[in-house]
Amino acid sequence: MNMKNYLFLPVLLLAVNTVRSQSFKPPHLVRQNNTTQLIVKDKPFLALGGELHNSSVSTPAYMRPIWAKMKAKNVNTLLAPVYWELIEPQEGKFDFAVVDSMILGARKQNLHLGILWFGLFKTTYSTYAPLWVKANLAKYPRVKNKEGEPIPVVSVFSANALQANAKAFKRLMEHIRQIDEKQQTVILAQVENEPGLFYNPRDYSDEATNAYKEGVPADLMSYLTANKANLQPGLDSTWKANGYKTTGGWEDVFGKSVLNDKTPNGLSYFPEELFTAYHYTKFIGKVAAAGKEAYPIPMFINAWPKAAGLMSTPGKYPSGGPVPHLLDIWRANAPAIDFITPNVYASKQGVYALAEQYHRSGNPLFIPEIKQGPEAANLAFWLYGQHDALCVAPFGIDDSPAEEDPFTRTFAAVAQVKELILSHQGKGTMAGIFVDSTVASQSFPLNGFTVKANLVVPRGFAGAATTEKKAPFAGGIVFAAGPDEFIAVGRDYELTFTPTNPNPQKPRVDLDFMEEGTFVNARWVPSRRLNGDEGTGGGGIGAFGVKNNKAGSLRFQKNPTGAYTIVRIKFFRY
Known part of the structure; x- marks a missing residue:
């Protein structure tokens, strides 16, 4: 163990001993009153959130003055990254000093944490993987573009990458459970960040191309057939247009892979994007399952959403990611992911649309990233009151002083009525x-x-x-x-x-x-x-x-x- 960990360990053990007489179920989700609630220490919990900048928690010294500032903003839950490159700098040698300092810093201010696993995928790229992964293309091959050139994304067709990523995430969750299960500082885990592929609708490496030629996997066809009456409109209409075929190649079943950007709801390169989603969900679903086996707290995935204009085709937004027309694939292949969330940087109408698309039966609304500013701070009321949101979290919450952040006043008001919100959720009385x-x-x-x-x-x-x-x-x-x-x-x-x-x-x-x-x-x-x-x-x-x-x-x-x-x-x- 790293010497830094020894320094944290006595403090952690003391904290554990002070609550030894208490016993709570791990944080979990419960469906009731036609809604889903997050349960922390056996009570419903409403998260007033904020997501820290990507690099803020990379050193304890940088975060030390920030914890109290976050408390002053009336947040009760911070979303903060955990970096694979820092916790496993050498293969098989783990160092959780940064994780320990993050948990202790939050706990000192009576804040909860949602950890963001920056493992193999952060905004699609593998930039947070440790060097022993990134530099070994033979063992951990990359995605290739149409020209056959590798891009800085580790391929989900790599069994070695899956094994290494899942092992690291499992060790992380084991460690968090060991030091935090009683206190429940950590209440959520995001598995990877905005996964998918930029610039290309799919991986064009030899292994990926061979898999594409093999056709639609039988397990996916079985799921689609069994859930035909409840599929997302885009997926259902495309499958229907091709005769609801139950076997065949991706383009036989879902139509030709062509550009279709003439209408707002057009699905470009659809069979290739479905193929990408299928393999990403299999990969990330197994990573999530490994972590949940170690510590079964709620786990989620976040999406870079599709948007009209420049981000309307796969590759302009992350192809295969958890966007609305692919939610069926994510739910089928990644059951360890408890809910799927949108990052929201859109204007009012975009916020309305994303809330409607993601708040559905079995998928509560949770906004891990929303833009800063007074409009979003006012929309937060609407999200909590109209859509039973589990959390609304402005990104880069550590940017500004509390007195300059409009969310400070929003969260002060929501904190006053959080028990009312929780008691009225799902009843039509709010x-x-x-x-x-x-x-x-x-x-x-x-x-x-x-x-x-x-x-x-x-x-x-x-x-x-x-x-x-x-x-x-x-x-x-x-x-x-x-x-x-x-x-x-x-x-x-x-x-x-x-x-x-x-x-x-x-x-x-x-x-x-x-x-x-x-x-x-x-x-x-x-x-x-x-x-x-x-x-x-x-x-x-x-x-x-x-x-x-x-x-x-x-x-x-x-x-x-x-x-x-x-x-x-x-x-x-x-």
Whole structure:
């Protein structure tokens, strides 16, 4: 063992001994209430995440001042790489000093970790593999392009590469279990990073070409046949167009490998991309299974998504990666991967589309990378409230100070209501909100009302001069708290509540009470009762009389610190 490990070991053993009397199941996923929840220390857990830059945790010294800064951003879970080149610099000789320092640094700040295994594949390339792998092309052959030239990606057709990668990942998970199973600092593991192939739809080495000529494997055809009624639309329509054949070559079964970029949903070089996906999923599925055998915590894979324009064809995005039209292949061949996630750097419409594509039965929504900035920080509310997201994590969270990061305020608000979010997931009693200057209103049914959210100008007391402009966007979450009662989180938007089926005997709506407050240990603690200038006057009463007494309303008051506000509101009918 490396001497550095000896220095960490007494601290780790002391930490283990302090919790020896406690016994928890390892972190795991549970399906309930039509949703999937992450369970940590036997309780549902909502991850408020952030992904560190690729090189940040490569030395303890670099990270030492960063841990406290991350805690100040109100995150509770950091996604951080573990590098194969550092933990096994010589074949068979492991050094977990960096891993130990990472776990201890997070634990000291009461943070959890999701580890990102930078093994053979990081953004498709094998740059994080140790030199004894990268330099030995005879033992660990490379992918080849159409010209027969090797590229810096180790081939998934290499049995030696699979054995070495799986062994290293298994040893890593064994080590984490040994030092962390009781504390559960590490709660998730990502197996590889954005796998697939750039520039080419498939590997053109002799071994890969021979495998392509052998045709569609029988196990894949059996899976597709058994699940024909539930396949992804792109895969199903292409297979159907070729007569639902159950045997034959890749192009016999799935059509010719041609460029098809004339439509947004066109599938270019489809048989070759399916071939790539089949072999990548077999390879990564076995790596994940080896790690899960050592420590069965939730494991996931992330995708560089397909996008319109420059990234619409395989090779422009990683061919064979876990993109929506290939999810069936990933689920068939890599059952040790518990869920599949998209990296999200798109604008609002792209976020909406990816959330819909990845949040499906058996695949909870988890965003390991989202762009930074105020728009994404507001969209996070929508992702948690509308799609039961397990985690939203801006990439490069260590870039900026806490006071300059808009996610600091978002996560402060979400942390206040995380128990509410967890208790409402999958029940249809919660809604996420995002409105902006292009779509300034959003309507949805909730708790017997049609609720409408509108982007507004911040408001102080009645009659005060308005000096601020309307915010460019606003995010929030609304919960049904009881009959005619709601809890709302947000700022810069207002809500109107119109009964979906009005009572003819009591058609009017008015305010019972409205109060700002906080949650302390999941218990509501009001800070002030709102009325008069700070209230809504019930059903839309303004300075010049009643506007609409058949609907209730809520408008957040301006917060002098710019923080998000939590409001509890109850109506009565007459």
